[in-house]
Amino acid sequence: xxxxxTAGEPLILFIADExxxxxSVRHYTRYMAGAEVNVSVGVSRxxxxxxxxxxxxEDPFGVYVKNFLNKESIGTxxxxxxxxxxxxxxxxxxxxxxxxxxFYFRKGSAASKLTRAYVDQVDFSxxxxxxxxxxxxGLSESSxxxxxxxxxxxxxxGLTITFxxxxxPVIWDSEEQMIKRTNEIACLCxxxxxxxxxxxxxxxxxxxxxxxxxxxxxxVHQVIINLVEEGSYTKKRTADGSFSETAAPKYxxxxxxxxxGAGDGFVSGILSGMLxxxxxxxxxxxxxAICSIQMQSLGDNDGLPTREELDAFMKSAVLEAAK
Numbered sequence: 001x002x003x004x005x006t007a008g009e010p011l012i013l014f015i016a017d018e019x020x021x022x023x024s025v026r027h028y029t030r031y032m033a034g035a036e037v038n039v040s041v042g043v044s045r046x047x048x049x050x051x052x053x054x055x056x057x058e059d060p061f062g063v064y065v066k067n068f069l070n071k072e073s074i075g076t077x078x079x080x081x082x083x084x085x086x087x088x089x090x091x092x093x094x095x096x097x098x099x100x101x102x103f104y105f106r107k108g109s110a111a112s113k114l115t116r117a118y119v120d121q122v123d124f125s126x127x128x129x130x131x132x133x134x135x136x137x138g139l140s141e142s143s144x145x146x147x148x149x150x151x152x153x154x155x156x157x158g159l160t161i162t163f164x165x166x167x168x169p170v171i172w173d174s175e176e177q178m179i180k181r182t183n184e185i186a187c188l189c190x191x192x193x194x195x196x197x198x199x200x201x202x203x204x205x206x207x208x209x210x211x212x213x214x215x216x217x218x219x220v221h222q223v224i225i226n227l228v229e230e231g232s233y234t235k236k237r238t239a240d241g242s243f244s245e246t247a248a249p250k251y252x253x254x255x256x257x258x259x260x261g262a263g264d265g266f267v268s269g270i271l272s273g274m275l276x277x278x279x280x281x282x283x284x285x286x287x288x289a290i291c292s293i294q295m296q297s298l299g300d301n302d303g304l305p306t307r308e309e310l311d312a313f314m315k316s317a318v319l320e321a322a323k
Contacts, residue, residue, distance in 0.1 A: 031302065
C-alpha cells in the first residue's frame with residue numbers, strides 16, 4: 001500500500017505560447033495540472049509511494065491523465081473512468097506582471113461526480129497520510145460528501161490527515177459557503193496547511209500566530225503556514241499539551257517564471273518531510289526550497305525536483321547565503 005493517499009481533480013492544462021488575452025491566443029502547449037496531482041508528483045519524485053483517487057472521462061484527456069500518473073509512478077488503482085462525464089481542463093495565459101489569466105472548464109467534470117461509493121473501494125491499510133485539498137469538496141455536493149467519507153475512513157485506519165484549503169471562490173456557490181465548509185473540513189484534520197492569504201480569509205485574522213490559534217483551539221494538532229515572501233511558520237500542540245513554534249526563511253527566487261503550483265510544491269515538501277520524520281525546521285526548509293524551485297518553471301509541476309535536484313539546490317542556496 002502507498003504511504004500517501006490523496007484525492008482530487010486532475011486537469012489538462014493548456015498554457016499560451018504567446019502573450020495576450022486568452023481570447024486572442026492561437027497556440028497552446030499541453031501540460032498536466034490539478035493541485036493534488038501536483039502534490040502527488042512532488043512527493044513521488046522524492047521517492048515516496050503515492051496513490052491517487054479520482055474519476056476521469058473516457059476521452060483522450062482521460063487517457064493522458066492516466067498515462068501521466070503512471071509515468072510519475074503514482075498509483076492509479078483508484079483512478080476510475082466514466083463515459084458519462086468529461087475530464088476537466090483549463091487555459092492559462094502568459095504574463096510578465098502578476099498572475100496569468102486563467103479559465104477553467106470543469107463544471108460537470110468526471111471528478112466532480114465522485115461519491116462515497118468510490119471511497120469504499122480504497123484500501124487504507126498500511127498508508128501513513130491522507131492528504132486532501134479544498135477544491136474537491138467545492139466541486140459538487142457528492143464530492144463534498146466523498147471528502148468527508150475519506151476523512152472518516154482515514155480515522156478508522158489511524159492515518160494522519162493533512163489539509164490544504166486551496167481556496168477557489170469560483171467553484172463555490174458563495175464565499176460564505178466556501179469559508180464554512182472549508183473550515184468544517186479543516187477542523188476534522190490533524191494538520192492544516194494554508195498560505196497567508198487563505199489564513200486571513202478563513203479566520204479573519206491577519207497575524208500568523210492568530211491564524212494558527214484559530215485552528216489549534218478547534219482541535220487541529222498542527223498548523224503550517226506558507227508565508228511566501230516571508231518564508232513559512234508552524235505551531236503545533238506537543239505531547240504535554242503545550243505549544244511549540246518554528247519559522248524558516250524563504251529561498252531566493254533567481255528567475256521567477258510562474259507562481260502557479262509553487263504552493264503545491266511547498267505542500268509536497270511538507271508531506272515528504274513528515275513521511276521521513278524530519279523535525280519542523282527541516283520540514284519547513286524543504287517546503288520553502290521546493291516552493292522556490294517550482295516558481296522557476298512554467299508548468300504547474302514540471303519543475304518539481306527529484307531528491308538529487310532538491311539536495312543540490314539546498315546545498316547551493318546555503319553556500320550562496322554564506323558568502
